[in-house]
Amino acid sequence: MMQDRSPKFSLNASGPIVGAVLMILLIANTIFWCIPFYAVVLLKLLTPVRAVRRWWTRRLTWVAQTWFNWNLIFADFFLGTQWKIELPEGLSKDKTYLLTSNHQSWVDILALEKAVGNEIPFFRFFLKQELIYVPLLGLCWWALEYPFMKRHSKEEIAKDPSLKGKDIETTRIACERYKGHPVTVMNFMEGTRYTAKKAAKSSYQYLINPKAGGVAFVLNAMGEQIHSLLNVTIIYPQGVRELWDYLCGRLPEIRILVKETKIPAQFLGGNYQEDPEYKANFQAWVTELWEEKDQLIAEQINEAKL
Numbered sequence: 002m003m004q005d006r007s008p009k010f011s012l013n014a015s016g017p018i019v020g021a022v023l024m025i026l027l028i029a030n031t032i033f034w035c036i037p038f039y040a041v042v043l044l045k046l047l048t049p050v051r052a053v054r055r056w057w058t059r060r061l062t063w064v065a066q067t068w069f070n071w072n073l074i075f076a077d078f079f080l081g082t083q084w085k086i087e088l089p090e091g092l093s094k095d096k097t098y099l100l101t102s103n104h105q106s107w108v109d110i111l112a113l114e115k116a117v118g119n120e121i122p123f124f125r126f127f128l129k130q131e132l133i134y135v136p137l138l139g140l141c142w143w144a145l146e147y148p149f150m151k152r153h154s155k156e157e158i159a160k161d162p163s164l165k166g167k168d169i170e171t172t173r174i175a176c177e178r179y180k181g182h183p184v185t186v187m188n189f190m191e192g193t194r195y196t197a198k199k200a201a202k203s204s205y206q207y208l209i210n211p212k213a214g215g216v217a218f219v220l221n222a223m224g225e226q227i228h229s230l231l232n233v234t235i236i237y238p239q240g241v242r243e244l245w246d247y248l249c250g251r252l253p254e255i256r257i258l259v260k261e262t263k264i265p266a267q268f269l270g271g272n273y274q275e276d277p278e279y280k281a282n283f284q285a286w287v288t289e290l291w292e293e294k295d296q297l298i299a300e301q302i303n304e305a306k307l
Contacts, residue, residue, distance in 0.1 A: 006084040013081030015250030023248045026075045034068040042144045055182065061144050062123045069114045083254045084115060089261040092120040097183045097226050099219055102233035103208055103294060104189040107244040112235050116257040122183045148176055176223040188215050205291060207298040213287040217273035224269030230262045234294050238305030256301055
């Protein structure tokens with residue numbers, strides 16, 4: 002059943018001035034929460050005991066989630082965006098989820114937080130190992146225990162066959178820290194944001210063709226730990242807008258539908274890269290999910306026009 006999560010009170014303001022004021026508030030909010038965040042990061046760096054470091058990680062997660070919540074509070078206070086959200090029953094912060102969603106705008110991140118940020122464990126996503134060296138952010142991702150993976154190209158494997166399968170094994174080891182520690186692993190299955198140019202090559206009306214390999218990689222690495230798939234569909238009935246448009250109050254309505262799907266047991270331990278049958282079956286499953294999502298978007302857009 003669709004819930005109305007629209008703000009009970011809002012200035013319902015719009016325009017570039019509102020966007021600028023809101024942007025300044027969001028930047029100030031970020032700077033404010035960076036102070037306790039980096040203080041805790043320093044304490045975590047100085048802590049040799051793994052159990053204590055995990056405790057510090059939970060404190061960091063709380064800071065990150067609170068930062069997100071205040072961003073949404075500021076946005077709701079100024080803007081009149083109507084939020085219509087449908088959630089499955091039984092979501093819990095004590096379970097580990099794989100979350101995937103269509104990707105159209107940077108507003109999607111706020112939309113996901115609005116819908117399920119306080120219902121499930123804080124989001125993590127897989128990162129290339131090289132990104133740990135990104136100034137400031139690399140340290141944040143490390144402190145929040147984002148899994149860093151090292152992928153080997155076909156050329157590298159051809160030169161050194163011992164590298165075959167190392168990427169999945171390395172990631173599986175990195176995910177060991179999540180045992181007994183619920184998380185939500187997020188993956189935008191399309192791999193990029195929706196644009197008209199990209200859509201021209203798509204098999205769908207409102208979506209880009211999904212890339213199944215990333216999700217299969219997650220399931221190969223930590224499938225047994227994942228409780229279920231949260232298949233999120235984000236709909237902008239009046240058309241997709243960028244983050245600046247949202248901050249300026251030009252997004253009158255956002256709809257988010259979250260469907261919980263049990264992951265077929267056959268996909269929890271296979272090898273997407275090396276097993277042709279597994280790959281074909283997995284791609285067929287993902288295609289079915291995307292066909293349903295495309296139809297759902299069409300239905301919601303038509304309903305909003307009535």
